[in-house]
Amino acid sequence: MSDASIQAAGTATAERPEAVLRTEDLVGGYLPGVNILNGCSIDAYPGELIGIIGPNGAGKSTLLKAIFGQVNIRGGKVTLKGEDITGLKANKLVAKGVGMVPQNNNVFPTLTIEENLEMGLFLKPSLFAERFEFVATLFPELGSRRKQRAGSLSGGERQMVAMGRALMIDPSVLLLDEPSAGLSPVRQDETFLRVHQINRAGVSVIMVEQNARRCLQICDRAYVLDQGRDAYTGTGKELAQDPKVIELYLGTLAADQGH
Numbered sequence: 001m002s003d004a005s006i007q008a009a010g011t012a013t014a015e016r017p018e019a020v021l022r023t024e025d026l027v028g029g030y031l032p033g034v035n036i037l038n039g040c041s042i043d044a045y046p047g048e049l050i051g052i053i054g055p056n057g058a059g060k061s062t063l064l065k066a067i068f069g070q071v072n073i074r075g076g077k078v079t080l081k082g083e084d085i086t087g088l089k090a091n092k093l094v095a096k097g098v099g100m101v102p103q104n105n106n107v108f109p110t111l112t113i114e115e116n117l118e119m120g121l122f123l124k125p126s127l128f129a130e131r132f133e134f135v136a137t138l139f140p141e142l143g144s145r146r147k148q149r150a151g152s153l154s155g156g157e158r159q160m161v162a163m164g165r166a167l168m169i170d171p172s173v174l175l176l177d178e179p180s181a182g183l184s185p186v187r188q189d190e191t192f193l194r195v196h197q198i199n200r201a202g203v204s205v206i207m208v209e210q211n212a213r214r215c216l217q218i219c220d221r222a223y224v225l226d227q228g229r230d231a232y233t234g235t236g237k238e239l240a241q242d243p244k245v246i247e248l249y250l251g252t253l254a255a256d257q258g259h
């Protein structure tokens with residue numbers, strides 16, 4: 001592994017097909033005059049599983065929220081298969097094929113599993129049976145427990161419902177905000193396995209994760225965010241083995257998580 005195999009972010013030159021999702025020099029934040037994203041550029045190509053890692057407060061979740069129209073964008077742009085979608089609101093983005101699974105409050109607790117999944121397809125209810133079948137092949141337990149209220153499920157099961165709901169629209173890209181957060185190590189492993197399966201079923205995924213090492217193990221490529229910028233990018237393997245990335249980001253993150 002040489003340093004040359006890790007590209008400073010933004011220096012990629014290889015010819016590729018059109019990105020399914022791209023952010024270019026994204027600048028933005030929540031409060032007037034306070035930018036959390038300071039020029040953040042990432043690409044996800046069709047079929048890729050992209051990891052977003054970095055220290056606490058780097059802006060990882062903010063990046064997903066910015067893509068999903070929940071952050072004031074003050075510079076740069078977001079494109080979906082070449083179409084400018086910068087700043088569009090969530091309902092428009094969902095209709096265009098952007099699926100988002102937020103970290104918290106991601107299910108309707110009083111609704112059943114089936115009703116939660118229906119909510120994911122409110123734009124095209126006639127496709128329910130077909131899409132439900134797809135989701136139930138990835139998450140068989142959602143199919144068999146479809147009448148159970150989501151509020152009575154465990155954290156890991158809720159995460160599956162939330163992912164299942166986002167998959168109902170057959171998204172071009174699925175945004176996952178820390179899917180393993182708050183889960184036991186065993187449930188975390190299961191969640192990473194599910195994410196991998198979703199991706200292998202053909203869904204492009206952009207996943208923010210605090211569990212950086214596990215994320216790098218399953219993703220095709222990743223970006224290390226630092227202070228709202230894409231500091232490094234490379235394949236999961238490259239980044240996991242790069243001394244600088246280990247020293248600056250993985251060492252602390254691994255220690256934080258007791259690895």
Ligand SMILES: Nc1ncnc2c1ncn2[C@@H]1O[C@H](COP(=O)(O)OP(=O)(O)OP(=O)(O)O)[C@@H](O)[C@H]1O
Nearest residue numbers: 030031036054055056057058059060061062063210
């Ligand atoms: N709704 C909000 N209003 C104002 N500031 C916010 C809001 N949400 C997040 N921030 C701030 O934005 C910065 C980046 O937060 P963000 O959640 O994107 O970081 P992160 O990289 O995902 O961190 P972590 O790994 O700790 O979740 C933090 O300083 C945070 O306090």
